[in-house]
Amino acid sequence: MGRHVEFDKNLALKAAMYLFWRKGYHTTSLEDLCEAMHISRSSFYATYTDKRTLFKSCMDLYFEGVNSHLPIVDELQNPIEDLRYFYLKVMSDDLPNVFYGCLLVNTVLEMADVDEELRHLAQLKWKQLFEDHSKVVFLKAGLSSEQSHAFSKHVDTVISGITVADRRRVSRSELRDIINQTFDFFQLAVSAKNQPATARFK
Numbered sequence: 762m763g764r765h766v767e768f769d770k771n772l773a774l775k776a777a778m779y780l781f782w783r784k785g786y787h788t789t790s791l792e793d794l795c796e797a798m799h800i801s802r803s804s805f806y807a808t809y810t811d812k813r814t815l816f817k818s819c820m821d822l823y824f825e826g827v828n829s830h831l832p833i834v835d836e837l838q839n840p841i842e843d844l845r846y847f848y849l850k851v852m853s854d855d856l857p858n859v860f861y862g863c864l865l866v867n868t869v870l871e872m873a874d875v876d877e878e879l880r881h882l883a884q885l886k887w888k889q890l891f892e893d894h895s896k897v898v899f900l901k902a903g904l905s906s907e908q909s910h911a912f913s914k915h916v917d918t919v920i921s922g923i924t925v926a927d928r929r930r931v932s933r934s935e936l937r938d939i940i941n942q943t944f945d946f947f948q949l950a951v952s953a954k955n956q957p958a959t960a961r962f963k
Contacts, residue, residue, distance in 0.1 A: 819864070
């Protein structure tokens with residue numbers, strides 16, 4: 762039997778993740794993957810079994826990368842402004858704009874009505890990163906459970922839309938304007954909550 766060449770599995774997985782992120786699942790071939798990962802077909806099958814298994818590992822890697830950069834809720838001094846700053850930083854002109862959008866949103870759109878397992882997996886990871894995380898941020902800001910749930914849905918919709926717009930090459934300055942408008946609205950809700958009832962109805 763042939764001996765498999767050793768390779769850096771972390772680097773190979775990262776290369777595969779970027780390829781799937783840029784091209785999507787269906788248009789990425791095994792040849793594309795082996796070339797990007799610098800491995801042979803035999804090493805690919807021995808290590809990852811198949812393309813689908815590799816893709817799931819790439820989504821896990823993407824999730825871990827984004828999750829590691831999310832604001833830690835317990836450390837937030839000004840929860841809503843700190844979350845605003847996080848999203849503005851993601852859309853900064855200082856970061857390279859590769860126009861990939863978001864791997865998870867791209868996967869949800871690509872797999873809709875095509876592959877329910879992969880669509881659901883991507884949707885679940887997205888929800889954990891953005892909807893669930895933002896709900897905890899809003900609760901820390903003092904909003905009710907009902908308001909926090911509603912606003913987290915708003916974040917879900919706005920940020921997923923922004924990732925698609927980014928892939929469409931909408932300017933980063935326009936996307937930052939949308940983020941600021943969204944968080945201005947959230948801050949107004951918090952301010953209104955903190956005002957005495959008499960002041961709110963003058």
